Amino acid sequence: MNTAEQHSLRDPVIEVDGLVACYGSRKILDDVSFDVRSGEIMVIMGGSGSGKSTLLRHMLALNRAVSGSIRVFGLEMGGVSSRELHQLRQRMGVSFQNGALFNSLNVEDNVIFPLREHTVLDDNTMRIMARMKLEVVNMAGFEKLMPAQLSGGMAKRTALARAIVMDPKLLFFDEPSAGLDPVVSADLDELILRLRDAMDVSIVVVTHELDSAFRIADRILVLDKGKVLIIGTVDEVKNSDNERVQNLLNRRSEDVIVDPDEYMQRLTDELIGL
Amino acid sequence: MMRPVIEKVGISAVQAIEEAGYQFSLFAESLYWLIVGPFLQQPVRLRIIVSEMMKIGVLAIPIVILLSFSNGVILALQGIATLKDFDAESQVIPGIAYSVTREFGVLIAAIVVAGRSGSAIAARIGSMQMSQEVDALRVMGIEPVRFLVAPIIVSMLIMMPVLTLFADAAAMIGGGLYTGIVLGLSLTTVLDRSFDVLVLYDVLQGIYKSLVFGLLIALVACSNGFSVTGGAEGLGRATTRSVVMSIAMIVVADMVFTYFLTR
Numbered sequence: 001m002n003t004a005e006q007h008s009l010r011d012p013v014i015e016v017d018g019l020v021a022c023y024g025s026r027k028i029l030d031d032v033s034f035d036v037r038s039g040e041i042m043v044i045m046g047g048s049g050s051g052k053s054t055l056l057r058h059m060l061a062l063n064r065a066v067s068g069s070i071r072v073f074g075l076e077m078g079g080v081s082s083r084e085l086h087q088l089r090q091r092m093g094v095s096f097q098n099g100a101l102f103n104s105l106n107v108e109d110n111v112i113f114p115l116r117e118h119t120v121l122d123d124n125t126m127r128i129m130a131r132m133k134l135e136v137v138n139m140a141g142f143e144k145l146m147p148a149q150l151s152g153g154m155a156k157r158t159a160l161a162r163a164i165v166m167d168p169k170l171l172f173f174d175e176p177s178a179g180l181d182p183v184v185s186a187d188l189d190e191l192i193l194r195l196r197d198a199m200d201v202s203i204v205v206v207t208h209e210l211d212s213a214f215r216i217a218d219r220i221l222v223l224d225k226g227k228v229l230i231i232g233t234v235d236e237v238k239n240s241d242n243e244r245v246q247n248l249l250n251r252r253s254e255d256v257i258v259d260p261d262e263y264m265q266r267l268t269d270e271l272i273g274l
Numbered sequence: 275m276m277r278p279v280i281e282k283v284g285i286s287a288v289q290a291i292e293e294a295g296y297q298f299s300l301f302a303e304s305l306y307w308l309i310v311g312p313f314l315q316q317p318v319r320l321r322i323i324v325s326e327m328m329k330i331g332v333l334a335i336p337i338v339i340l341l342s343f344s345n346g347v348i349l350a351l352q353g354i355a356t357l358k359d360f361d362a363e364s365q366v367i368p369g370i371a372y373s374v375t376r377e378f379g380v381l382i383a384a385i386v387v388a389g390r391s392g393s394a395i396a397a398r399i400g401s402m403q404m405s406q407e408v409d410a411l412r413v414m415g416i417e418p419v420r421f422l423v424a425p426i427i428v429s430m431l432i433m434m435p436v437l438t439l440f441a442d443a444a445a446m447i448g449g450g451l452y453t454g455i456v457l458g459l460s461l462t463t464v465l466d467r468s469f470d471v472l473v474l475y476d477v478l479q480g481i482y483k484s485l486v487f488g489l490l491i492a493l494v495a496c497s498n499g500f501s502v503t504g505g506a507e508g509l510g511r512a513t514t515r516s517v518v519m520s521i522a523m524i525v526v527a528d529m530v531f532t533y534f535l536t537r
Contacts, residue, residue, distance in 0.1 A: 062409060100409065
């Protein structure tokens with residue numbers, strides 16, 4: 001039995017059902033349904049504008065859905081009380097695209113920050129816990145640096161240390177390899193895999209990097225124009241005969257067939273309207 | 275031809291109401307966290323309030339004193355020059371005492387704070403918004419309003435009256451010194467005469483206003499900071515807007531207040 005099959009037997013950590021999201025009148029997500037099972041690494045892939053960042057924001061309860069439901073650890077995000085959300089958020093960690101470290105705090109204080117807010121541990125204990133996590137992400141020795149002094153990779157690793165300092169059961173990564181060179185990016189992928197094994201945590205990764213996705217994913221969800229194209233294991237996605245999926249995998253741009261009348265209409269439309 | 279104009283007026287009116295509503299919700303949420311927060315183990319941190327008080331209040335004291343002192347001297351100059359025609363130079367003393375405590379002390383303190391801290395707060399929250407630090411706070415289960423806005427409101431409400439008192443004192447000393455030299459009186463005599471005419475209510479008028487102005491500055495700066503979009507240019511726009519808006523609101527609110535307080 002391979003790992004993906006093992007995971008499919010476990011309980012779902014996130015269940016998304018018929019999610020619809022809009023910015024103004026523009027539909028960003030259209031009827032998106034999937035689940036993330038305990039202990040698996042789910043990679044959400046798609047090009048720019050596919051809605052993957054919006055989907056992430058919904059799973060983090062930063063945006064409200066127009067319709068459909070998202071359940072995280074069995075809690076319905078639409079009707080969650082602020083107290084439940086507060087507790088829920090202590091069980092999840094997020095590593096943002098550019099780290100989102102607090103600029104006014106040094107590396108160590110950034111990692112300690114969630115502990116300070118959520119626990120009553122004494123200062124030395126918190127420092128030791130922070131250093132343990134910094135050790136995990138290979139950032140030991142850089143405790144006193146300020147975020148502005150860090151390279152992109154270091155900032156991401158620090159953000160990761162901060163995300164895992166409360167020992168979450170659910171981790172989110174937003175574009176972990178964006179802006180990193182291939183070697184550093186591969187290191188980060190290794191780190192994600194190691195963390196999953198060491199902490200028994202479920203991981204959701206949002207990315208547009210194919211190599212990274214294939215390296216770490218148990219399952220991949222491909223989003224295209226707000227719709228789910230395919231959900232499956234790495235092999236299932238690679239061998240999919242869906243043309244759009246293959247286009248994305250082989251980095252082929254899509255030929256859009258233009259209707260000349262409609263094109264002219266579009267160009268002159270607003271001008272005539274005045 | 276009229277339609278676009280009316281449409282624009284309508285759109286900006288709706289936006290202004292929306293913004294006022296947002297500012298009120300920031301205030302209401304801050305109150306909620308100040309009162310309920312401690313029971314939910316999510317208190318508004320004293321440490322942050324103190325550091326905000328330092329930035330908003332203590333560090334502004336020198337410039338507030340300098341400006342208020344100058345303002346006092348200006349009032350004395352203008353007052354003596356005008357009252358000379360009526361042979362009533364000595365009347366400049368109550369004139370300065372009233373106008374400073376009721377009006378100019380608080381106005382100068384508020385304008386300095388709007389310029390110094392209003393812009394700084396908008397820029398800080400705005401850059402946190404841009405770099406997703408605000409989102410990071412939220413997903414860590416730390417409400418940005420509790421963590422960022424409530425301490426600013428509290429320290430504004432404490433430090434604005436304090437700065438106003440400093441401004442009152444500096445302006446009266448400035449005006450008193452100049453009046454004393456021209457009229458041949460000592461500073462203590464001038465100040466004694468000032469305090470003879472002043473009642474507590476005059477000083478309180480300034481203090482009441484300072485509370486309202488402080489709240490205005492805090493809410494305008496925070497709401498502008500949170501609504502930053504569009505990169506560095508947007509950040510600059512929000513910062514400028516926050517200063518211009520809060521000074522404009524201070525002056526207009528001052529007019530309304532003075533109408534009700536002095537009639």
